[in-house]
Amino acid sequence: MINPQHQIMDALDVETFFVCDNEQQGRNLMIDMLKSWGFTDVDIVFAQHVGPGTRIRGRAYAYRPADKYAWLLREAAKEAE
Amino acid sequence: MKKVVVLAPIDPVHDIGLKMIGRGLVEAGHEILLLQPDLKPDEIIEMIFSREKVDILLLSRTLGYGVGELLARFIDLTDAAGLRSKIKIGIGGMAIRPELAAELGFDAGFGPGTTVEEVICFVEGREYRPDPFRSKKSKIDMTANYDYQYLNSSIGEKLGRISEMIIDWAKNKTSPGVKRGILRDELWDVERWRQRLGNGDLYNYYPELCSEIPQKYYASGELHPQTRRFTIEEARGLEKYLEETKARMSVLKLQHTRKKPLVFNQYGTGCPFMDIGHILASEAWGADGVVHFDPSWGARTEGFLDGFLTHQEDGTVITPANLNRIHNSLEKSTLWQIRAHRGLNTPETVVLAGKIGADLTKINICYGSLGAGTDPERMTIDGYHSILFAQKYNMPFDVVTNEELAGVPAYKAFAGMLIVSDLAVRLGARPILQPLFAYSPEVMIHEYMEDNFIDFNAGKIFALRNIINAPIWPGAPIGFLTHTEDRVQSATTTALHACLAMSLEVDAISIASTDEAYSGGPISVPAKIDTLRAVQDSFRFFGKAGIHPTDQADKYAEQIISGVEETLENVLAAGDFVTAIHKGVLGSREEGAYPGRAGKDTVTTK
Amino acid sequence: MLEVVIGIAGTAKNTGKTTTTAAILDELRHRGIPILLTSIGYDGENLDNITGLPKPRLKVTSGDIIATAEKCVATTTAKLKILDKTDINTPLGKVLITQVLSPGLIVTAGPNKSTDVRLLRDLMHKNGPGVTIFDGALSRIAPMAETDGIILATGAARNTNIPTLSIETEILWRICSIPYTEERSKLTEKSIDCVTLFDSNFAKIASSRHSSLLTVQETKELFQNFNDSEGHLVIPGITTENALQTLYQLFINSKQRLFLNFGDPIKLLTASNLASFYRQLEDLSTAGIFIGVLRRVPLLAVTVNPFYPEYRFESKTYVPNYIDFRNLEISVKRKIAVPVYNVERHGASKLVDIILAHAYRFEAPGTIYFD
Incomplete structure (x- = not known):
C-alpha cells in the first residue's frame, strides 16, 4: 500500500475560506488543520481577511530539498527486487 | 495510403468533436462515413458490413453514465462478429479516458482536448500515444535572425569606443576566476569524465586557485555544511523514475498561433533530484526552456565542489555531476540556460555549461558589479573572459538588467546592458537583451505606471528596438514586483505580462511561479504549473491579436534613449569602464547600487 | 497427462x-x-x-x-x-x-x-x-x-x-447448453467464414459476405432460392432479434425444416438484451428450426x-x-x-x-x- 503523502512531489497546498473574525484566526485555523492531518512542516502562503471570513492558502511541505523522497526511493526499491 | 473511416456517435446527438475529426480526415485525404447519432451497436456493425471495405471505426461518447459497460459490450459484439481482428477501433469524447479505452480493449482512446492531428495519426497507423494531448517541438535559436546592426548610430559609435576601452584594459589582466576557467577549458575532457576516466590533470592545479571551502573539499573530501552526497539508492531511484516518466511523457506547446515568445522558467530547489522533478513537470506543462539557479554563496566562493550533491538552501550547487544529471534528464526540445552572470565563478561556469551541453548562459558585468556583490574590476575581467568562452562554446547569453530592482533607472541599466552586448558582438558572441518587465522602484517613484503596466514596459522594448537589431528576452521574471502571495493574482499578472511580451513580439520571456512572492519555503511544483497554464490560456485568448500601448509608450522610449546616450557619454568621460562603475555612472549608491567587494584585489597583471 | x-x-x-x-x-x-x-x-x-x-x-x-x-x-x-x-x-x-x-x-x-x-x-x-x-x-x-x-x-x-x-x-x-449440431462434422470440415445456407445434401445455396446475420433484408436474400425440404444455415458470428424474427416468419407457415448452426454459444451472449433474444431463439423451435453450435x-x-x-x-x-x-x-x-x-x-x-x-x-x- 502506497502512502499518498509520500507521492507528493514537494508540497500540499490547501485553499479554503474560513468563516472567522480576523486574519490571525484564519491563519491559526489553517495551521491547526494541517497539523491535525499529521503534517509538521506547515506554513501560510497567503491569507486575506475581508468581511465574512478569511480566504487562505496553507501549505504543508511533504519534502524539503535534500530530504529523501519516497516517490524516488520507491522506484529504487522496486529495482532492487 | 487512403483509409476508410466510419465515425459513429453513440449518443442521442451528434458530437461536434466527431464532426471536426471527420472534416480533418477528409482534408487528410481519407474517406469517411459519418453515421447518424444513437444507432444501436448492432446497427453500427451492420453499417460496417454494408461497406466494401472499412479500415477504422471511430466511436464517440460524451455521456458518462454507464459508459464502461456500454463500450465493453460494443467491443464484445465486434469481436463476436469477427470484426475485431479486421478493423481498428478508437473511441473518443468527453466521457473517455485513454486508460478506460485500453482496459476495454480499444485500439485507442481520446479524451477531452484531443487534437484532430492525433486522431489522424491513429488512423494512419502512426504510433498511439496514451496521452494524445501533447505535441512535439524542437529547440529554437532565438538569435538566428538578428544582425546586431545599430539603428541609432550615435549610440553605436559611443558603445564602440567603450568596448575598445574595455578590450584594451583587459589585455594583460587575469584573475583566479579566469585561471580556473582556462584550466577547466584546457584540462578537463568532459567525454573522458563521462566515461568515468577521471578529471585528467585538472585537480593538480585547481585547488590552489580556490577559496577555503573548495580547498578543504579537495584536500579532505569535506563538504559545505549544508550539502550532502546522494546515496546509491537515490541515484538508482532517479534513473528508474526518469525511465518510467520519460516513457509516458511528451511536451506541450504554450504558443498558440504565434511562434514567439519562448517561455522559460527557473529551477534551483537546492536538490538536483527535486530540480529534475520540477523540470519534467515544467516541460510537460509547456516550458520551452529552463534556467539553472545556483545558491548565492556559490557566487562568493572561489571554485566549485565536485560530486553529486544536494543542498538545503535556495539554489542548486553547480558541480559537473549535478549539471550532467540534470542535462541527461532534459527533453530534447528543452532549452537549458545556466546563469553565470555574477560572482567569482563566472568564466568557469560558462566553460562547464558549454562542455556539459547548455544552450544558453547569462552574463552581465554591470549587474554583477552593482547588484550582485562582485568587485567591478574582478567582474569586468571575469565577464570579458566569460564572453570569450560563451563564444567558443557557441552559447548565446542574455544580459540581465536586474540592477533596476535596486533602484537604478532603466536607462542606466540599459546602458550597462548595451555596453556588455556591444563588447560581446565585437568578441564574436551572440548576446540577448534582457530588459525587465517590472514595477521597479524607479517606476514607483516617478509614477510611470500610475495608469497601466503596459506603456513603460512597451517603451523599454521600443527604445531597444530603436537602438539595435538584437534579440530581446524580457525577464526575469516578467512582472517583477507585481506579484503577491495570492495565487490567482500572481498567475494573472504573469499571464498579462506574458501577453504584453507576446504582443510586442519579443523572442522569449522568463516567467515566475505563483510562489514568486512567497518567501516561507521552496517554490512548489504546482506553483510553477499555475503560471504555465495561465500563460497558455492567455496566448490562446489573444492568438494574433494584441495589446496596444498608448502614445505615452513612445515618450518613455525617447526618454530612455536619451538617458542611455547621456550615460554612455558619462562612461566615456570617466575614461575607464571600471572607474565609471565605481563613480556610479551606471547606477549610484543613491539609486541603490553598491559596487561589490567579493574578489576585490584579486585581478593581477600577466 | x-x-x-x-x-x-x-x-x-x-x-x-x-x-x-x-x-x-x-x-x-x-x-x-x-x-x-x-x-x-x-x-x-x-x-x-x-x-x-x-x-x-x-x-x-x-x-x-x-x-x-x-x-x-x-x-x-x-x-x-x-x-x-x-x-x-x-x-x-x-x-x-x-x-x-x-x-x-x-x-x-x-x-x-x-x-x-x-x-x-x-x-x-x-x-x-x-x-x-x-x-x-x-x-x-x-x-x-x-x-x-x-x-x-x-x-x-x-x-x-x-x-x-x-x-x-x-x-x-x-x-x-445449446447442443452440438447433428451434422457437425460435415459443416466443420468446410471451415465456414461467412453466413452460409446449405441444402439437405450440404451443397451451398447462398452465402453473405460476412460472418454475421444482422438485417431482415440479408436474411430474406439468403432464402430467396431455398426450396429444399431441409436446410442448414451456419452463422459463424452474431445475429440479431430482427434476423431471428425474419427466420421465424419464413418458416412458421412452411413445411421446410432448418438447422440453425452458430459458431459457438459465447457469440450469442453478446446480444444487447439477452432475455428477449433468448425468447426469440426459443420461439424458433415452434417454426421447425433446430438450433445447434459447431463448437461448444x-x-x-x-x-x-x-x-x-x-x-x-x-x-x-x-x-x-x-x-x-x-x-x-x-x-x-x-x-x-x-x-x-x-x-x-x-x-x-x-x-x-x-x-x-x-x-x-x-x-x-x-x-x-x-x-
Missing part, C-alpha cells in the same frame, strides 16, 4: 471472480496439477491510483506458467523467468510467457481479442499439460469463445433481486456471492451488505443443471473435479499417433 482451458467470467465487480480464481489455483496446486495462468485483458477496477497499473492480486508459486504483459511483469512480487515473448500487443506491453521461480503476487493482463486469445492458447500449449486458466475481465465475454468451458461468478453485486438474478443465470446457462463452450459451474456494496445516501458511502445466501443458492440451483457453489463456504475441491472432468489427453506438439 491431461489438459483443459478454462475461462472464469464475472458478471460484475464484487461477484467474487478473483476469490474463485484464487481458490481454484490453490486446489490445483494442492493436487499437484500444473497451472498455466493468464487473463483476457485486465481489470481496470483494480488499478493502482499512483502507478496507473493494475495491482498484483493473485498468488503464484514456483513452477506456475504465467502469461502477462510486460508492465505487469515489472510490478509483480514474484520472481519470474521469461520463457517467451509473444507478438500479442496489449496497452501494457507485449504478452510475455513466464515461469515462476519464487512465489509472490501477480496481476495478469493478457490478450483482449478472440484471435489473440486463440494464439496465446496455442502458445501456452507448448509449455506442457495442465490446467490453463483465462481469468476474465469485467464485462468482456466474447474472447471466452476460445476456451473449453467457463465458470461464471455472479451474485448480489450484479443484482440484489434474487428472481431476476436467477433468471439471468438460467438464460446464460441455457445458451451455453459449456458452462461448467456457477459461483454465487451474496455480498454487495450498498450505497448509503445519508453518508454517501458504500457499506458491505449481503442478501440471503440460502435463498440465492436454492433459487439459482432450481433454474440450472450445473453445480452452484460459494467458494468461501464450499472450497474449490468440487469445482476442480468438474474442471478435470472436462480435460482431455495432452498432445505434445509434434506428437504423431499411429492407429
Whole structure:
C-alpha cells in the first residue's frame, strides 16, 4: 500500500475560506488543520481577511530539498527486487 | 495510403468533436462515413458490413453514465462478429479516458482536448500515444535572425569606443576566476569524465586557485555544511523514475498561433533530484526552456565542489555531476540556460555549461558589479573572459538588467546592458537583451505606471528596438514586483505580462511561479504549473491579436534613449569602464547600487 | 497427462471472480496439477491510483506458467523467468510467457481479442499439460469463445433481486447448453467464414459476405432460392432479434425444416438484451428450426456471492451488505443443471473435479499417433 503523502512531489497546498473574525484566526485555523492531518512542516502562503471570513492558502511541505523522497526511493526499491 | 473511416456517435446527438475529426480526415485525404447519432451497436456493425471495405471505426461518447459497460459490450459484439481482428477501433469524447479505452480493449482512446492531428495519426497507423494531448517541438535559436546592426548610430559609435576601452584594459589582466576557467577549458575532457576516466590533470592545479571551502573539499573530501552526497539508492531511484516518466511523457506547446515568445522558467530547489522533478513537470506543462539557479554563496566562493550533491538552501550547487544529471534528464526540445552572470565563478561556469551541453548562459558585468556583490574590476575581467568562452562554446547569453530592482533607472541599466552586448558582438558572441518587465522602484517613484503596466514596459522594448537589431528576452521574471502571495493574482499578472511580451513580439520571456512572492519555503511544483497554464490560456485568448500601448509608450522610449546616450557619454568621460562603475555612472549608491567587494584585489597583471 | 482451458467470467465487480480464481489455483496446486495462468485483458477496477497499473492480486508459486504483459511483469512480487515473448500487443506491453521461480503476487493482463486469445492458447500449449486458466475481465465475454468451458461468478453485486438474478443465470446457462449440431462434422470440415445456407445434401445455396446475420433484408436474400425440404444455415458470428424474427416468419407457415448452426454459444451472449433474444431463439423451435453450435463452450459451474456494496445516501458511502445466501443458492440451483457453489463456504475441491472432468489427453506438439 502506497502512502499518498509520500507521492507528493514537494508540497500540499490547501485553499479554503474560513468563516472567522480576523486574519490571525484564519491563519491559526489553517495551521491547526494541517497539523491535525499529521503534517509538521506547515506554513501560510497567503491569507486575506475581508468581511465574512478569511480566504487562505496553507501549505504543508511533504519534502524539503535534500530530504529523501519516497516517490524516488520507491522506484529504487522496486529495482532492487 | 487512403483509409476508410466510419465515425459513429453513440449518443442521442451528434458530437461536434466527431464532426471536426471527420472534416480533418477528409482534408487528410481519407474517406469517411459519418453515421447518424444513437444507432444501436448492432446497427453500427451492420453499417460496417454494408461497406466494401472499412479500415477504422471511430466511436464517440460524451455521456458518462454507464459508459464502461456500454463500450465493453460494443467491443464484445465486434469481436463476436469477427470484426475485431479486421478493423481498428478508437473511441473518443468527453466521457473517455485513454486508460478506460485500453482496459476495454480499444485500439485507442481520446479524451477531452484531443487534437484532430492525433486522431489522424491513429488512423494512419502512426504510433498511439496514451496521452494524445501533447505535441512535439524542437529547440529554437532565438538569435538566428538578428544582425546586431545599430539603428541609432550615435549610440553605436559611443558603445564602440567603450568596448575598445574595455578590450584594451583587459589585455594583460587575469584573475583566479579566469585561471580556473582556462584550466577547466584546457584540462578537463568532459567525454573522458563521462566515461568515468577521471578529471585528467585538472585537480593538480585547481585547488590552489580556490577559496577555503573548495580547498578543504579537495584536500579532505569535506563538504559545505549544508550539502550532502546522494546515496546509491537515490541515484538508482532517479534513473528508474526518469525511465518510467520519460516513457509516458511528451511536451506541450504554450504558443498558440504565434511562434514567439519562448517561455522559460527557473529551477534551483537546492536538490538536483527535486530540480529534475520540477523540470519534467515544467516541460510537460509547456516550458520551452529552463534556467539553472545556483545558491548565492556559490557566487562568493572561489571554485566549485565536485560530486553529486544536494543542498538545503535556495539554489542548486553547480558541480559537473549535478549539471550532467540534470542535462541527461532534459527533453530534447528543452532549452537549458545556466546563469553565470555574477560572482567569482563566472568564466568557469560558462566553460562547464558549454562542455556539459547548455544552450544558453547569462552574463552581465554591470549587474554583477552593482547588484550582485562582485568587485567591478574582478567582474569586468571575469565577464570579458566569460564572453570569450560563451563564444567558443557557441552559447548565446542574455544580459540581465536586474540592477533596476535596486533602484537604478532603466536607462542606466540599459546602458550597462548595451555596453556588455556591444563588447560581446565585437568578441564574436551572440548576446540577448534582457530588459525587465517590472514595477521597479524607479517606476514607483516617478509614477510611470500610475495608469497601466503596459506603456513603460512597451517603451523599454521600443527604445531597444530603436537602438539595435538584437534579440530581446524580457525577464526575469516578467512582472517583477507585481506579484503577491495570492495565487490567482500572481498567475494573472504573469499571464498579462506574458501577453504584453507576446504582443510586442519579443523572442522569449522568463516567467515566475505563483510562489514568486512567497518567501516561507521552496517554490512548489504546482506553483510553477499555475503560471504555465495561465500563460497558455492567455496566448490562446489573444492568438494574433494584441495589446496596444498608448502614445505615452513612445515618450518613455525617447526618454530612455536619451538617458542611455547621456550615460554612455558619462562612461566615456570617466575614461575607464571600471572607474565609471565605481563613480556610479551606471547606477549610484543613491539609486541603490553598491559596487561589490567579493574578489576585490584579486585581478593581477600577466 | 491431461489438459483443459478454462475461462472464469464475472458478471460484475464484487461477484467474487478473483476469490474463485484464487481458490481454484490453490486446489490445483494442492493436487499437484500444473497451472498455466493468464487473463483476457485486465481489470481496470483494480488499478493502482499512483502507478496507473493494475495491482498484483493473485498468488503464484514456483513452477506456475504465467502469461502477462510486460508492465505487469515489472510490478509483480514474484520472481519470474521469461520463457517467451509473444507478438500479442496489449496497452501494457507485449504478452510475455513466464515461469515462476519464487512465489509472490501477480496481476495478469493478457490478450483482449478472440484471435489473440486463440494464439496465446496455442502458445501456452507448448509449455506442457495442465490446467490453463483465462481469468476474465469485467464485462468482456466474447474472447471466452476460445476456451473449453467457463465458470461464471455472479451474485448480489450484479443484482440484489434474487428472481431476476436467477433468471439471468438460467438464460446464460441455457445458451451455453445449446447442443452440438447433428451434422457437425460435415459443416466443420468446410471451415465456414461467412453466413452460409446449405441444402439437405450440404451443397451451398447462398452465402453473405460476412460472418454475421444482422438485417431482415440479408436474411430474406439468403432464402430467396431455398426450396429444399431441409436446410442448414451456419452463422459463424452474431445475429440479431430482427434476423431471428425474419427466420421465424419464413418458416412458421412452411413445411421446410432448418438447422440453425452458430459458431459457438459465447457469440450469442453478446446480444444487447439477452432475455428477449433468448425468447426469440426459443420461439424458433415452434417454426421447425433446430438450433445447434459447431463448437461448444459449456458452462461448467456457477459461483454465487451474496455480498454487495450498498450505497448509503445519508453518508454517501458504500457499506458491505449481503442478501440471503440460502435463498440465492436454492433459487439459482432450481433454474440450472450445473453445480452452484460459494467458494468461501464450499472450497474449490468440487469445482476442480468438474474442471478435470472436462480435460482431455495432452498432445505434445509434434506428437504423431499411429492407429
